[in-house]
Amino acid sequence: QVYLVESGGGLVQAGGSLKLSCRASGRTFSTDLMGWFRQAPGKEREFVAAIRWSGDNTLYADSVKGRFTMSRDNDKIEVYLQMNSLKPEDTAVYYCAASKVRGLRTGERDYDYWGQGTQVTVSA
Numbered sequence: 001q002v003y004l005v006e007s008g009g010g011l012v013q014a015g016g017s018l019k020l021s022c023r024a025s026g027r028t029f030s031t032d033l034m035g036w037f038r039q040a041p042g043k044e045r046e047f048v049a050a051i052r053w054s055g056d057n058t059l060y061a062d063s064v065k066g067r068f069t070m071s072r073d074n075d076k077i078e079v080y081l082q083m084n085s086l087k088p089e090d091t092a093v094y095y096c097a098a099s100k101v102r103g104l105r106t107g108e109r110d111y112d113y114w115g116q117g118t119q120v121t122v123s124a
Contacts, residue, residue, distance in 0.1 A: 002026045002113040004096045009118030012086055016122070020081040022096030022115060033099040034079045035111055036070060038092035045095070047106040049081060059104040086122045093117040
């Protein structure tokens, strides 16, 4: 089992920044990939970004490319999502997820473990 705890959400004005953190614990050695997803009210959960525990490759949704940056700290077993130039449409609950699948993946079904989520609200 892998446990994920997100933090860093909050209320910010459009154009502002927030940094989300996700701390992983448990059998983290069984995972290869970490991702961030989000779910806005009335919408399905969608992929935001992904990073592997090894290597330098990251993957982003087109809607956040150039504004969001995902990074990791292998010693702390944490991943982060730096969100800049936030827009009202970025408002959502943001979830951290871990996958045992090798390689960068964007589908929810490829992820095995999920955090509880953290609310991000961007005001106009």
